[in-house]
Amino acid sequence: MTGRGAAITTTGLRKVFPKRRPAENWMDAMPQLVKGLAGRQDRKVALDGVDLKIEDGELFGLIGANGAGKTTLIKILACLMRPDGGTATVAGYDIHTQRMMAKASSSVLKGGGWTGVLWMRTVSQNLRFQGEMSGLAPALIERRSAEVLELLDLTDKADEVPWYLSAGQRHKLTVALLFMVRTPVVLMDEPTVHLDPNVAQTVRRFIKETVNTKRGQTVLMSTHYLQEAELMCDRVAIIDQGRLLACDSPSRLKRSVYDGSIVEIRADRCTEPGLEALKAIHGVTQVRARLQDAALGRQSIRIYGGNGLNPMAGALEVLGAAGAEVKWAKSAEPSLEEVYLKLVGREIN
Amino acid sequence: MSSIDAGSTGLAYQLRALSTFVRRDMKLWTYFKVNLLVDLLGVFSNLVIYAVIARFNPGGEGMAAYNHDYVAFVVIGLVFNTLLSTALSGPYMGVMDSFWNSRLEVLIMSPVSLPVFTVGLSAGQYVRALFRVAIYLGGGALLFGLRFPAGADLPAAALVLFLAVVACTGLGLMAASMIYIVDARGGSDPVRLVVENLAGVAAGVYFPVQVLPVWVQWLAGLVPHTYALDGIRQALLGGGTPLPTLPLHRLLPALSPVLTDALALAVYSALALPLGWAMFKRGLRLAKVDGRLSRWV
Numbered sequence: 001m002t003g004r005g006a007a008i009t010t011t012g013l014r015k016v017f018p019k020r021r022p023a024e025n026w027m028d029a030m031p032q033l034v035k036g037l038a039g040r041q042d043r044k045v046a047l048d049g050v051d052l053k054i055e056d057g058e059l060f061g062l063i064g065a066n067g068a069g070k071t072t073l074i075k076i077l078a079c080l081m082r083p084d085g086g087t088a089t090v091a092g093y094d095i096h097t098q099r100m101m102a103k104a105s106s107s108v109l110k111g112g113g114w115t116g117v118l119w120m121r122t123v124s125q126n127l128r129f130q131g132e133m134s135g136l137a138p139a140l141i142e143r144r145s146a147e148v149l150e151l152l153d154l155t156d157k158a159d160e161v162p163w164y165l166s167a168g169q170r171h172k173l174t175v176a177l178l179f180m181v182r183t184p185v186v187l188m189d190e191p192t193v194h195l196d197p198n199v200a201q202t203v204r205r206f207i208k209e210t211v212n213t214k215r216g217q218t219v220l221m222s223t224h225y226l227q228e229a230e231l232m233c234d235r236v237a238i239i240d241q242g243r244l245l246a247c248d249s250p251s252r253l254k255r256s257v258y259d260g261s262i263v264e265i266r267a268d269r270c271t272e273p274g275l276e277a278l279k280a281i282h283g284v285t286q287v288r289a290r291l292q293d294a295a296l297g298r299q300s301i302r303i304y305g306g307n308g309l310n311p312m313a314g315a316l317e318v319l320g321a322a323g324a325e326v327k328w329a330k331s332a333e334p335s336l337e338e339v340y341l342k343l344v345g346r347e348i349n
Numbered sequence: 350m351s352s353i354d355a356g357s358t359g360l361a362y363q364l365r366a367l368s369t370f371v372r373r374d375m376k377l378w379t380y381f382k383v384n385l386l387v388d389l390l391g392v393f394s395n396l397v398i399y400a401v402i403a404r405f406n407p408g409g410e411g412m413a414a415y416n417h418d419y420v421a422f423v424v425i426g427l428v429f430n431t432l433l434s435t436a437l438s439g440p441y442m443g444v445m446d447s448f449w450n451s452r453l454e455v456l457i458m459s460p461v462s463l464p465v466f467t468v469g470l471s472a473g474q475y476v477r478a479l480f481r482v483a484i485y486l487g488g489g490a491l492l493f494g495l496r497f498p499a500g501a502d503l504p505a506a507a508l509v510l511f512l513a514v515v516a517c518t519g520l521g522l523m524a525a526s527m528i529y530i531v532d533a534r535g536g537s538d539p540v541r542l543v544v545e546n547l548a549g550v551a552a553g554v555y556f557p558v559q560v561l562p563v564w565v566q567w568l569a570g571l572v573p574h575t576y577a578l579d580g581i582r583q584a585l586l587g588g589g590t591p592l593p594t595l596p597l598h599r600l601l602p603a604l605s606p607v608l609t610d611a612l613a614l615a616v617y618s619a620l621a622l623p624l625g626w627a628m629f630k631r632g633l634r635l636a637k638v639d640g641r642l643s644r645w646v
């Protein structure tokens with residue numbers, strides 16, 4: 001299966017769910033039941049013609065807000081859900097016609113849960129169980145568990161039962177389970193959600209350095225942390241209401257939404273007229289200010305200069321004239337947040 | 350591209366996966382020691398209740414075909430009930446257990462074949478059932494004088510047991526399919542409701558079917574338990590001369606009653622197993638379409 005090109009492709013993938021509202025009582029339930037039987041439920045389009053191509057060895061990020069369709073896409077690729085239209089391949093295998101091979105070609109990690117963990121078995125027994133269920137030889141199972149416990153800093157928890165682990169340690173166990181089998185493709189659904197910064201960092205490093213770089217596994221991970229995607233991913237796709245709005249490397253996406261220069265300024269005693277005056281500077285296309293401290297009148301300001309013009313000097317002058325006290329100013333890069341905002345029209349969280 | 354490095358997924362793998370399933374289930378069962386003890390004591394007290402009833406010598410009406418031996422009669426009933434309800438509930442409980450423990454998605458994604466997956470889900474429960482059976486037989490023999498008369502037809506008994514388990518597995522798969530077909534994720538389902546009630550009331554676990562009104566006897570004929578219990582009891586206790594006890598026996602007087610029981614079970618299995626399998630697969634497929642397969646959201 002080497003050399004078949006893309007690790008994951010999707011073509012016109014579509015998924016529509018009936019809208020489910022839990023009925024309060026039987027009187028409520030009846031009309032819904034009748035509608036359901038008549039096939040006339042309200043529907044919700046979760047994926048709306050998704051075309052995607054992820055190359056072999058990529059670390060690919062799927063960015064979207066809650067309800068955007070990330071989990072649905074991942075479940076379909078994992079063969080845990082059937083699409084209503086379109087098709088997909090995983091490691092070259094069609095999810096409709098070569099299901100067994102497609103399934104065997106990917107492993108799945110779901111953030112923030114217990115998925116795959118046996119609560120009554122110790123950490124190392126969990127790893128062994130996973131290895132056995134995957135048909136690995138005992139020696140390989142031993143070697144990999146030792147390695148992954150070390151990598152994720154779980155060695156001293158090897159003989160403890162997941163019930164008595166902290167949430168972060170338990171999550172690292174689910175990540176470790178993923179390591180037991182080396183599939184060409186790894187699907188991760190919000191792998192760092194609800195984790196404290198330390199654990200999240202460990203997991204990110206593990207995904208990037210061990211899973212993607214060292215083992216060469218293609219990773220598709222969903223996230224709604226834009227910085228995480230920007231830091232980790234070779235390419236990202238932005239999904240909203242089941243549609244892919246963009247798909248490219250973070251740097252190209254950023255350049256595509258903005259190719260001028262950006263200045264970021266932190267200033268106290270900023271007044272409305274001062275901010276208005278910034279917009280009037282020649283060449284400035286946009287000013288975004290976020291109030292940091294109302295008492296001090298402290299604003300965090302991003303100023304966007306049009307083609308070729310750097311608004312730094314002008315901005316400092318205008319703010320000074322308006323009586324503001326500039327704490328610091330620096331040239332800034334556009335961020336994925338700006339890309340997201342521009343494409344989707346609202347902030348992600 | 351890195352290749353799939355999982356070992357072979359052939360027969361040897363599938364068998365190993367099965368034993369992994371069983372070991373996991375045993376650990377689960379024995380993890381809470383108090384519950385384990387309560388569980389086993391409950392089995393024992395059940396045995397005691399019926400052994401005490403046996404003292405009243407309920408050996409009259411309808412017991413002729415079973416050697417008038419109520420202790421043997423009821424112990425066989427308890428043993429069969431245990432095994433058949435395992436067959437009946439195994440797939441449902443297995444799917445539900447994996448569902449609520451967030452393991453179903455992992456199992457579905459692993460290379461275990463669907464039959465191994467399904468059998469594996471209930472394999473552990475069979476091992477538990479065997480412990481219960483051992484208590485019924487051992488306790489019965491040691492404390493309540495359980496004996497089987499000479500001339501027991503063991504091959505016929507084994508055949509009846511096998512066919513009954515197959516038939517009930519078919520019904521069990523139908524029960525499990527209800528989880529997704531009618532969204533019965535709450536611990537009970539319509540298939541088991543009907544089968545268990547018919548089996549409990551009418552199939553004659555605790556008393557012979559003949560004491561019931563004839564129309565109930567016919568109704569009892571709708572569940573495999575009825576033929577299974579009669580067949581095995583007559584094979585073990587009948588002393589080589591089985592008597593017609595069920596309506597079907599009287600309908601087919603030319604055949605030996607035990608043979609009739611076995612035939613009924615064979616027909617039942619041939620219908621219930623493929624139907625149950627098809628329904629089970631349909632349920633899983635439905636769940637994959639509307640996204641209720643696992644708790645993962």
Ligand SMILES: Nc1ncnc2c1ncn2[C@@H]1O[C@H](COP(=O)(O)OP(=O)(O)O)[C@@H](O)[C@H]1O
Pocket residue numbers: 017018019020044045046064065066067068069070071072073639640641646
């Ligand atoms: N099994 C389901 N039944 C009905 N609606 C669903 C189901 N799964 C997801 N949805 C709906 O589909 C949309 C996309 O969901 P999801 O893929 O889980 O989003 P995300 O993972 O990006 O937060 C949401 O509006 C969600 O409510």
Ligand SMILES: [Mg+2]
Pocket residue numbers: 067070071072189646
């Ligand atoms: Mg999600």
